Amino acid sequence: MLGRRRWVKAIVALGVSALGLFACTPKDAPQKEGAGKDPSAPAAAEPWKVGAYLSLSGAETQFGIETKEGIELAVDEVNKKGGVKGRPVKVFYEDNKSNPQETNNKVLQLVTRDKVVALLGEVASSRSTIGGIVANKHKIPMITSSATAPEVTQIGPFVFRVCFTDDTQGQMGAEFVVKTMGKKRIGILYASDDVYSSGLATQFRDAAKKLGGEIVVEKSFIKTETNFTTYINEIRDAKPELVYAPIYYNAMVPIARQAKAAGMPGSMFVGGDGWDAETLLQDAGEEMEGAYFTNHYAPDVPWPNAQAFLKAYKERFKRDPSSLSSLGYDSAQLLFDAMGRAKGDTPESIRDAIAETKNFAGATGTITIDPNRNADKSIVIVQIKNKKFTYFAAVNDKAQKP
Structure with a gap:
């Protein structure tokens, strides 16, 4: 009898507890994840995790923002098509604040905390080198959009790029000047304390000489200089047919103004991708009329993929894309293409697929990844006309034909 009473009491207590539970649970109380779902419904596909480390603040903020816009557009397009292998792509963005130390920290976070399968970044060669070291150590494939220093991809087998290298740019610039333009007497003006400028000058000089060009005058300056009159007069007096000036836009503005005052028109100058800045057009567009420079992209390039990218970018961001945004777009699109082809x-399998990329049709031209993990692609010749950057030609032309 004692055992029966205990059993009855237990049943009653259980019933009271159950009634209390139902009484205390409102109809709109939050349910556990998955509650109320059809168990037969297919589970949502696990997203691909991709990391992007960019200079979204600091000295190169604009470069980072433009690159991010290109990546965002590529992500939207691939996800609208169903993602990669039926899985959506999710990009984790990290701001390295244009700082080398932050770059190391942010890439480590993306790799160890977020467990990304691939990395996109960076703009600057110095920070791409740091990120590449981390990526290669952890065996995560990385594609830099616009780091042009040759040593970046020499870090190891997991580091790639979609832009051309400075040595290729110097060589192709020389071919354009000597073979296409037919100029033989050439002057060179560059910044001796800048690796980009002096490196391009060296590559151009060596290539031009091999092609039969003669360097009749060569002048160098320090980056902090602002008065170039003496250099310009000495160059003018040597009577070159053309002056190669592989310098950044902020130095080219006063040089263009002072050269015009000395009787040297903008059409006498050829430069590199360091000229690609709206500031050059705003501050010296008239003085630079007719000048040429090598670049990755121009808004009016005639290639089908470039035109499609231009239309999509303008619809979303309400302005023309820069070479940085187009390269950011290509780096992401090439990665997604490789992910789709990976075994x-x-x-590791994504890395192998990137290395096998051939004839990828991008906004900046047709890209083949060579054995050194660099992009074998076209270099665009841009001409300044009516204060605008306009497409003139493509050197090493591998672009899709219109």
């Missing part, structure tokens, strides 16, 4: 979903 597995591991970083």
Whole structure:
């Protein structure tokens, strides 16, 4: 009898507890994740995790923002098509604040905390080198959009790029000047304390000489200089047919103004991708009329993929894209293409697929990844006309034909 009473009491207590539970649970109380779902419904596909480390603040903020816009557009397009292998792509963005130390920290976070399968970044060669070291150590494939220093991809087998290198740019610039323009007497003006400027000058000089060009005058300056009159007069007096000036736009503005005052028109100058800035057009567009420079992209390039990118970018961001945004777009699109071709979903299999990329049709031209993990692609010749950057030609032309 004692055991029966205990059993009855237990049943009653259980019933009271149950009634209390139902009484205390409102109809709109939050349910556990998955509650109320059709168990037969397919589970949402696990997204691909991709990391992007960019200079979204600091000295190169604009470069980072433009690159991010290109990546965002590529992500939107691939996800609208169903993602990669039926899985959406999710990009984790990290701001390295244009700082080398922050770059190391942010890339480590993306790799170890977020477990990304691939990395996109950076704009600057110095920070791409730091990020590339981390990526290569952890065997995560990385594609830099616009780091042009040759040594970046020499870090190891997991580091790639979609832009051309400075040595290729110097060589192709020389071919354009000597073979296409037919100029033989050439002057060179560059910044001796800038690796980009002096490196391009060296590559151009060596290539031009091999092609039969003669360097009749060569002048160098320090980056902090602002008065170039003496250099310009000495160059003018040597009577070159053309002056190669592989310098950044902020130095080219006063040089263009002072050269015009000395009787040297903008059409006498050829430069590199360091000229690609709206500031050059705003501050010296008239003085630079007719000048040429090598670049990655121009808004009016005639290639079908470039035109499609231009239309999509303008619809979203309400302005023309820069070379940085077009390269950011290409770096992401090439990665997604490789992920779709990869034999597995591991970083190693994605790395192998990137290395096998051939004739990828991008906004900046047709890209083939060479054995050194660099992009074998076209270099665009841009001419300044009516204060605008306009497409003139493509050197090493591998672009899609219109």
